[in-house]
Amino acid sequence: MSDVTDTTLQGRAAAPAPVAPAIELTGISKSFGPVQANKDISLTVAKGAIHGIVGENGAGKSTLMSILYGFYHADSGDIRINGDLKHITGSQDAIDAGIGMVHQHFMLVQPFTVLENVVLGAEDGALLKPSLAKARGILQDLAHEYELEVDPDAIVGDLSVGLQQRVEILKALYRQAEILILDEPTGVLTPAEADHLFRILRNLKDQGKTIILITHKLREIMAVTDTVSVMRRGEMTATVPTAETNPSALAELMVGRRVLLRVDKTPAQPGETIMSVRDLDVRANGVAKLKSISLDLKAGEILGVAGVAGNGQSELLEVLGGTRAAQGGEVRFRGDPIDITPSANSAKRRRRGIGHVPEDRHRKGLVMPFKTWENTNFGYHNAEQFRGPMGLANQAAMMEDARGKIERFDIRPPDPYLKAANFSGGNQQKIVLAREIEANPDVLLVGQPTRGVDIGAIEFIHQQIVALRDAGKAILLVSVELEEILGLSDRVIVMFDGTISGERITSETNEQELGLLMAGVDPNSEQSA
Amino acid sequence: MDIDVIIQLLDSTMRLSTPLLLACLAGLFSERAGIFDIGLEGKMLGAAFMAGAVAAVTGSAWIGLLAGVGTSLFLALIHGFASITLKGNQLISGVAINFFASGMTALIGQNWFRQGGQTPALRGDARFQSLDWPGASALADVPLIGPIYSDLISGHNLLVYVAFLAVPATWWVLYRTRFGLRLRAVGENPGAVDTAGVSVIRLRYSAVLICGLLCGVAGAYLSLGTSAAGFVKDMTAGKGFIALAALIFAKWKPWNALWACLLFGLLEAIGNKYQNIDFFGLFIVPVQFMQALPYILTVVILAGFVGKAIPPKAGGVPYTKER
16 A cells, blocks of 8 residues: 555654554454354454455354444454544444444345435434435435445335445445445356446545455455455454455465365266257246247256356256246157246156256255255155165165265264254255266256355365266256356356357357356457347 | 115125235235234234233223233234244244233133133223224215215224224335335345344344234223223134135235235125025025135135245245354
8 A cells, every 4th residue: 555645644643643444353252052163363454445254154244243243242342443543333333333244135125216225224214205305315425426326216125236225325325434345246246246246346445435244255355455465264363464465375364274176077078968958038027037048958067057046047946947837849858858837846756867956055955954964865766776665765875865965975074963053055066066066967957066065065065066067967057156167167168148159169259258248249250249 | 785785795895805905915914024924813813812901901992902912012022022032933933922912812801800811891991992084974964975974984982993994004104115125125035124233133123013013902902992892712713814814815915915805804704794695596505615615715715826926035034144
């Protein structure tokens, strides 16, 4: 920051006392029952900096920030804001101290307008009208100053997630936040939206705001932060200037061992076409979700399906997996047609060798209140080896099977009696993958395999998927993470508005080209210039 | 149909809609804040009994009203404590309150007055008397306007007017005040309210208490403001559930609630007025069918046949911070 020539900063620098840090946490500890989420954490965040905090899920990042924002109360430790000791017992205290937070799951009221969401809790009086009028003016100024344009009268539920996030930032700025905490802000954004967000963050920094960015995406840390802190298992393991570190060093600090960030795989050896899709049409509530989609899936390859969420990938996956009916077209598996009418049955499909890892593992992949040993065989529970006498389930066989899967997929903790809900995201995903992969399918449909999964587990999951491909199976991979598509798939199709906007060989394309296709622009066609 | 019959029908529609409307708005406040309340019936019943009993003993409708409202507020607090503080199941708490009210009113009534669970008949100041508006009798003979003014608009008791004025009042509170904004927000996403530095618990208790207040007035109206002139065992007769159906039919909006309750009131008025309706000589619609109409409509609405109603998103879910 030596090149900053702002007069106020120079003035401060000339003063004998150094500028107090925006945030100073000392000795913060917090336990939830027997689990110690934060252990004696100290953290100093300089004023006017973008400070990144990385760590795996469950490392305690969100807990720490929730303590700072008054959502939880620390068991011990001090919080100093601009050098002053603060007792933050509720969100209002944090707001008063100039802290604003953009939560991972937006804290917005969907049926309200942008304006109503912004003033909620920060109204000026008992009547709404004057508050709304005042907020409208301030919003206009903020929009202008920080590239945060949003229609103040739009209903928040109708806005894209990118715009909803802007509303969250505006809420904080409206409350005159000087310190802005963003929890996993890019998880739901397209690459372009993420870039815009980073521009906004740099803008805010230039205006003297302090920003804390919580993320698990190391690329973002490298791109936008000044300093980065790493958390592991509730402890703060390192704080380093971003310029002096690199992604693999950070990954090692996060996981505690060396991690392969790139997927290690040999070139694909595609064989015969196993599954073919022709002119698939899907409508939902009168809206066309898939418009005459055709594709071929070959043995021994990973076909990636890229696209911004909501462009038909989910519907494609669901139709192929047998959980949604198509209105037209046909799907063939080894040459035989597959039922895609409302009578489609995903159990039948699994028996024929089409495995399915659904996008939403909480709602579709697992039964959360059920135990591991039950979740490891759902969908295959009628298989011969699980049948006991008199048509009853053979629990011993199921248990035996579960123990094997737990061991081979390194599911932690290795407890077949633990409820699915009590595992971390990565281990939950391993339960689903173990079930589908060990059934030895010819085709595996995979949706968002690493959403909300730790770096260490991502590496493992990717290895399993590649191993399945190398065994000559066909894999359809739907992911909104462009990095994952580029790293894992051999061939990639991009979906836009229910159509396939382009198909590329992964090794011959790049993020920019796919990003354009995701926006419906084909850089190779001449009309689209 | 001649005009007098229509006026008569509309007049009794207003009277019959009054308790529905009050209970419906009560439910609206509670459910808009995210607390489902199927205990409207029980609160009304409890209030009707205490209002009737206290009015019978003191001879004052006003003290009766206070007692009724107090009883309803007490039951509302139980529901609030169970569903907000203890984070219990809101449906179960509501059911419990209904059973509790139904049993306790009969038990206490029998022990207190020994008239088979009824309170003594109320006379004079122990009831809310109809208010005659200025010029009502003078205008009565003017064609059309006369009966509309003197029978339809004038001549109801105070609680009827309170119920109908509560509609614009509710609308204003909900959409024009800070409290209303927060109340609607807490029913949709309590997390948004909490992170904005506003107490979810306090808001929800306020909503539950407003619900209790309005249910109390509704119950007091039944025993102090209708021709029943006192409490009769189980006198709410499902009105709390009909109000709930009306609330869903109204999509949780105050003005819609008015029309929904008037519709239910009209059906009930028709059922009361006509015994057997001769349908163009083809067949006779029996009186039982006419009287069952409001309940049939309730079933139809609750089964979701009339459009799709989207309830407040956080309704029925106790608020807990993550983890």
